[in-house]
Amino acid sequence: MTLRWAVFRSLLVRDLTVLDKRIYQFLPGTLMQPLLMVFVFSYLFPAIGQGIGGEGGAARFSTLLVPGIVAQSITFFGVFSMGLTLVRELDTEELEDRVLAPAPISILAAEKVASGAVQSLFAAMIVFPVAAFVPATPVYLAPRWPVLATITALACLMSGALGLALGTLFEPRSVSFLFSFVALPLSFFGATFYTWNSLRPVPVVRYAVLANPLVYASEGLRAALVTGVPHMPLPAVYGAMAGATVAFTAVGVRNLKHRVLS
Amino acid sequence: MRRVAASAAVATVAFVVAVVVLHDDARRGCVSEGTGDAAYAAALEPPVGTGSGPRTLVVTEDGRPLSGGTVCLTATMAGMPAMSAAGRARPVAPGRYRLSIELPMPGRWEGTVLVRRRGGRTVGIPVSFQVVRAGAT
Numbered sequence: 001m002t003l004r005w006a007v008f009r010s011l012l013v014r015d016l017t018v019l020d021k022r023i024y025q026f027l028p029g030t031l032m033q034p035l036l037m038v039f040v041f042s043y044l045f046p047a048i049g050q051g052i053g054g055e056g057g058a059a060r061f062s063t064l065l066v067p068g069i070v071a072q073s074i075t076f077f078g079v080f081s082m083g084l085t086l087v088r089e090l091d092t093e094e095l096e097d098r099v100l101a102p103a104p105i106s107i108l109a110a111e112k113v114a115s116g117a118v119q120s121l122f123a124a125m126i127v128f129p130v131a132a133f134v135p136a137t138p139v140y141l142a143p144r145w146p147v148l149a150t151i152t153a154l155a156c157l158m159s160g161a162l163g164l165a166l167g168t169l170f171e172p173r174s175v176s177f178l179f180s181f182v183a184l185p186l187s188f189f190g191a192t193f194y195t196w197n198s199l200r201p202v203p204v205v206r207y208a209v210l211a212n213p214l215v216y217a218s219e220g221l222r223a224a225l226v227t228g229v230p231h232m233p234l235p236a237v238y239g240a241m242a243g244a245t246v247a248f249t250a251v252g253v254r255n256l257k258h259r260v261l262s
Numbered sequence: 263m264r265r266v267a268a269s270a271a272v273a274t275v276a277f278v279v280a281v282v283v284l285h286d287d288a289r290r291g292c293v294s295e296g297t298g299d300a301a302y303a304a305a306l307e308p309p310v311g312t313g314s315g316p317r318t319l320v321v322t323e324d325g326r327p328l329s330g331g332t333v334c335l336t337a338t339m340a341g342m343p344a345m346s347a348a349g350r351a352r353p354v355a356p357g358r359y360r361l362s363i364e365l366p367m368p369g370r371w372e373g374t375v376l377v378r379r380r381g382g383r384t385v386g387i388p389v390s391f392q393v394v395r396a397g398a399t
Contacts, residue, residue: 013263016263016266017263019266020263020264020265020266023265023266023269027269049341049342122269122270122273125273125274125276125277126273126276126277128276128277128280128281128284129276129277129279129280131280131284132279132280132281132283132284133280133283137338137346138336138346138348139284140284140348141281141284141285142285143281143285
């Protein structure tokens with residue numbers, strides 16, 4: 001157990017050291033997506049008189065958008081930053097030295113999930129100052145701290161696990177599918193721009209999007225940050241996120257074993 | 263890992279500052295949406311002048327003065343959503359609430375009066391009012 005923990009810790013320190021060396025790529029990459037989304041939807045649209053939600057609803061839309069962007073930043077970080085790094089590492093056999101560490105491959109997988117989760121947390125935190133100072137319309141957040149802390153932690157772990165699953169599933173030549181068949185549906189059907197409850201008039205879509213893990217992160221963060229807005233029941237959010245984290249990790253561990261041992 | 267630690271520290275401070283700013287706005291104004299209820303009506307007592315002077319909000323339920331609950335107003339200027347104001351009102355008499363919000367420009371303003379009842383239900387009442395230049399009334 002002690003040896004496994006030492007291996008896990010060493011691998012995590014290694015990943016953070018690599019992050020330290022490429023921090024000047026990491027920071028703009030992390031900041032760009034939330035900055036652009038908040039700028040376009042909450043500053044540019046209202047400033048040119050096309051605020052989403054109409055005159056009185058622009059502030060409401062901005063308020064609902066922020067938790068969605070936090071969720072999307074967390075999830076996309078796992079998919080792109082962690083998943084794509086893993087695709088490259090597996091392709092170039094860069095992982096070989098770490099696979100030879102005196103611990104099961106599942107420890108390497110767990111470290112990848114933890115590393116992705118830590119970096120996703122950073123991506124989540126960066127959204128808040130963007131939301132506080134960029135929008136032209138007011139944003140009203142009323143955090144429920146215990147819910148915010150637990151949902152964010154779970155969303156970051158889920159993102160890391162999703163990155164592990166996708167990174168071990170895709171190969172460099174099929175990475176374009178990651179964008180078109182994973183990232184885009186995740187984004188547009190992830191309850192980022194609307195609440196899940198507001199899909200009530202379109203029941204087919206309302207239930208189809210339940211397959212999207214981003215929906216639970218968005219709804220959970222909306223419950224944690226905005227009061228008075230209908231959201232999914234929190235037990236369902238926690239349950240779905242925990243289940244997705246376990247499922248993605250299991251898929252990732254199985255694929256990682258297959259890829260590095262074959 | 264100094265740069266990672268420094269970036270994490272800066273992000274944490276920025277996060278805390280942002281949450282304080284956003285939470286403070288939420289306390290001053292009215293968070294989120296309320297459900298519509300035709301039994302409720304609200305209006306700002308005219309004339310509504312520019313500036314931050316105290317304003318009187320009249321709220322009724324079933325035609326009778328509202329009593330109890332938390333009342334706040336969020337409004338934006340018609341055609342200029344970037345121009346917004348929000349504030350929480352305090353009761354001064356049954357159905358009458360006093361609030362101080364900055365209305366910087368004359369013109370048509372639209373918004374919502376949110377009434378949060380004790381049971382947790384929030385009612386959203388759409389309001390529209392004309393702001394005139396202070397001193398012109």
